Amino acid sequence: MDTATPAAHISTRALTLGYGAQPVLRDVSFDIRHGEIFAIIGGSGCGKSTLLRHLIGLRQPLKGQILFNGEALPPPGGSAREALLRRLGVMYQGGALWTSLTLAENVALPLREHTALPAREINELVRYKLALVGLAGYEDFRPAQISGGMVKRASLARAIALDPEILFLDEPGAGLDPLTSRLLDELILQIRATLRTTIVMVTHELASIFATADTALFLDATTRTTGALGPPQTLRQHSPNPRVRAFLNRDAPP
Amino acid sequence: MWNFFRRFSTVRAGNPAEVVLSGGGGRFVLALGGEWRIGNGARVGGGLDALCEALRAGRGGAARCVLDFSCERLGSYDSSLPAFLLALERRCEAEAVRCNREGLPEPVQRLLALALARPARGVDAEGSGVDCALVPADAALFLKLGTWGYASARSWGRALDFLGQVVLALLRLVRGRARMRWRDCWFFIQTGGVDALPIVALISFLTGLILAYIGAIQLKQFGTTQYVAALVGLAMVREMGVLMAGIIQCARTATAYAAQLGAMQVSDEVAALRVLGISPVEYWVLPRILALVITLPLLTLYANLCGMLGGLVVVTTMDVTLEQYFNMTLRAINVPNFTSGLIKSVFFAALIAWAGCFRGMVCERSAQGIGTATTTAAVLAITLVIIADALFAVLFNLVNFY
Structure with a gap:
């Protein structure tokens, strides 16, 4: 078993993931460098979201290790784990905004709980983050009162509330119209450029993969493991795995 | 051919x-x-x-x-x-x-x-084991029995696990280290307590009325109708007040908690909180449990009073004066009687809130799951309350607390 390269922000070693005893993914190893946009791609049901839920510590891998900056994720419940978790931002597939809170309160919650900032400064930050995702003026709306696309964007604003080191995005573009989806890609690139955030996203939107991702990890639903790993453009042309080429070229499956 | x-x-x-x-x-x-x-x-x-x-x-x-x-x-x-x-x-x-x-x-x-582009899904070579969720109806008896045993053991394990989490969260709250917003607690006191006042009043008034009629029929034969006051007062204070308020809260609050937390589970809100490093038990469950533990004793007092009023309405039609009723009630109820109901109300509140929150937190991720969570929360809460009431009856009798 090789050790993580020092430049790797997140690395996984021989991960086997699953629910109960049933493995969903087997033997997945990769490194994510600092400031990289890393896309986890693959057809439906290949285990993309499962991998993400393990990376953010919601589930324990059946086997293998997940290392952040070369260190393992501390066990649940401890303060070391909390300290690590607050450096992560997560945007969930369905938004997962807290429905009993307004948008502003949603974005403010991480700030209130994890910083000692005075209320006024939190307020300013919240307004700025919401404006960044195009939701200025919606501070006092509740999640049930806005559209699905707006929920996604508000969820992104909440994910970047604490200026996380690593931003996890679960299907950021799904359910958005092409233009909004493009704006979101733009925003993701901007966040990386200004904050040097490492971004890990689960997606199957080809346009967004080619527009943003530096590296793509293709999970193969058939073999239940890594299908390919590399820059998406290279994979599209030269991947030895025909399923990967078909996926990225939108061909019929081989 | x-x-x-x-x-x-x-x-x-x-x-x-x-x-x-x-x-x-x-x-x-x-x-x-x-x-x-x-x-x-x-x-x-x-x-x-x-x-x-x-x-x-x-x-x-x-x-x-x-x-x-x-x-x-x-x-x-x-x-x-x-x-x-x-x-x-x-x-x-x-x-x-x-x-x-x-x-x-x-x-x-x-x-x-x-x-025909994709071959039909055959038997997966990997997952040849028995999937416990999908045991066919005609499965062998022992397979069914084993599956049931395994599932119920797991369910109890999870219940105890959740109980442990709640206790730990409470300890952290006592030490002032829990992340709980009192604002949430006030909100649940409002919705689960204050808003329940009319229904609690109605139900316990009628309970008192029913008790008074039952007593009056018997006591009239001996010409001691004024003792109806003692009967109603004692029954309300010891048993019926807390039981009626508790059962109303099983139906109103346990189900509400289960549905709220279940929906949060389904829409990943619980996961979002957990990843933020905040325990959902501290943040969502504690205020709910505390709110009920604070409100149920108060509701019990209120129910006792309403029940006695119900009794009063009955006996005023039977030549008993307000003064007689008042004096009789005071004489019948002593401190142990009065406090036993209140002690029970605190425990019932904890059980009801725990049942609701537990069922919500282990909710399956579907609309069907929320329905099941709500139903099982109400059933579990009522069952726990009645069992606890029986245990208290035995216990109070053992220590001569009456």
Whole structure:
């Protein structure tokens, strides 16, 4: 078993993931460098979201290790784990905004709980983050009162509330119209450029993969493991795995 | 040589769908004709069996066998035709008969190619173990028993696990380290307590009224109607006040908690909180439990009072004065009577809130799951309350607390 390269922000070693005893993914190893946009791609049901839920510590891998900056994720419940978790931002597939809170309160919650900032400064930050995702003026709306696309964007604003080191995005573009989806890609690139955030996203939107991702990890639903790993453009042309080429070229499956 | 003819029953006007099989040995032709409409009698199942039977009989041991199609008499068609052909092709595969689709109309060929593009899901080599969630109805008795035992053991394990989490969160709250917003707690006091006042008043007033009538009928025979006050007062304070308030909270609050937390679980709100490093038990569950523990004793007091009022209304029709009723009630109720109801209310509140929150937190991620969570929360809460009440009755009797 090789050790993580020092430049790797997140690395996984021989991960086997699953629910109960049933493995969903087997033997997945990769490194994510600092400031990289890393896309986890693959057809439906290949285990993309499962991998993400393990990376953010919601589930324990059946086997293998997940290392952040070369260190393992501390066990649940401890303060070391909390300290690590607050450096992560997560945007969930369905938004997962807290429905009993307004948008502003949603974005403010991480700030209130994890910083000692005075209320006024939190307020300013919240307004700025919401404006960044195009939701200025919606501070006092509740999640049930806005559209699905707006929920996604508000969820992104909440994910970047604490200026996380690593931003996890679960299907950021799904359910958005092409233009909004493009704006979101733009925003993701901007966040990386200004904050040097490492971004890990689960997606199957080809346009967004080619527009943003530096590296793509293709999970193969058939073999239940890594299908390919590399820059998406290279994979599209030269991947030895025909399923990967078909996926990225939108061909019929081989 | 071999002629197979099947005329399907006609439901609507127009030529009924028909299938004619001819040929034999290694080569068959299936002539499709008529109007293939869903509801036009073109049923797939029964005809298919007869067709396969005829194929097998006509084949007569030929090693290779091809089925061609002819569609000269075929009229219009909808999904019933490709559905029939797909089923036919699957059956032919099993019989080692090759279907030559060239004779079929272009669009049907394309639809079939699409439907057959991915092989049907067979038995997964990996997951050959028994999936406990999907035990067939005709499974062996021991398999069922084992599955049930395993599931209930797991369920109890999870219940205890959740109880432990709640206790730990409470300890952190006592040490002032829990992340709980008192604002949430106030909100639940409002919705679960203050808003429940009218229904608690109604139910316990009527309970007092019923108790008074039961007592009055008996006591009237001895001319001691004024003792109805003692009976109603004692029954309300010791048992009925806390029980009625508790059961109302099982129906109102336990279900509400289960549905709220269940929906949060389904929409990943719980996960979002957990990843933020905040314990959902501290943040969502604690304020709910505390709110009920604060409100149920108060509601119990209120219910006691309303019940006594109900009794009063009954006895005023029986020549008992307000003063007599008041004095009689005061004389009947002593401190242990009064406090036993309140002690129970605190425990009942904790049980009810815990049951609701537990069922919500382990909710399955579906709309059906939220429904189940709500129902089981109410059932669990009521069961726990009644069991606890029985235990308290025994316990209070043992320590002479009355």
